[in-house]
Amino acid sequence: MRSVLLALLPLVLAPSAALAQKEIPKAPGYDQCPAGYVNTFGTTCVSPVYYEVAPTNGQACKAGWMNIGAGYCKKKKGPLGVL
Known part of the structure; x- marks a missing residue:
């Protein structure tokens, strides 16, 4: 059981790092959001x-x-540099 929990530990910790750029501040001088982001007003x-x-x-x-x-x-x- 302990080895299973240790194996899952990186999966639990990874989302916290990935969430870092799900919310970004608006850039100075911009009222809009970049493509792929929604304005929180x-x-x-x-x-x-x-x-x-x-x-x-x-x-x-x-x-x-x-x-x-x-x-x-x-x-x-x-490979196309788009996604």
């Missing part, structure tokens, strides 16, 4: 899907990242 945006995002800070997105608007870039995934 406050200062945050939420998404039912985990995306790895980073603020643009007025700069172009890094290689391997795509602009999703409202001051954010999303890390490209998959």
